[in-house]
Amino acid sequence: MKFSVIIPVYNSAQFLHKCIGSIVDQEYKDYELILVDDGSTDASNEICPEYAEKYDHIRLIRQENGGPSAARNKGIQNASGNYLTFVDSDDWVMPDYFQV
Secondary structure, eight states: OOEEEEEEESSOHHHHHHHHHHHHTOSOOOEEEEEEEESOOSTHHHHHHHHHHHOTTEEEEEEOOOOHHHHHHHHHHHOOSSEEEEOOTTOOOOTTTTTO
């Protein structure tokens, strides 16, 4: 059972490390993380590629700013998991998020 986690990212550099880290640190490991950079103009557009290069199960999609719904839809179009979940880029999840 594979999860597709979609995070729409727009100018949230101050939260991204904690947000992405909370996904990477999950106890359940069968997931893909799709970061959709929605035209960020801050350091988000530097942080996202770092994670995508470091982890095979993280993908980065870039698009012009279209808002969170457009970013979520782009993520859905590129998802391959059995289940979809969304996490806001200024949020984080508990280590058992997928299991619960």
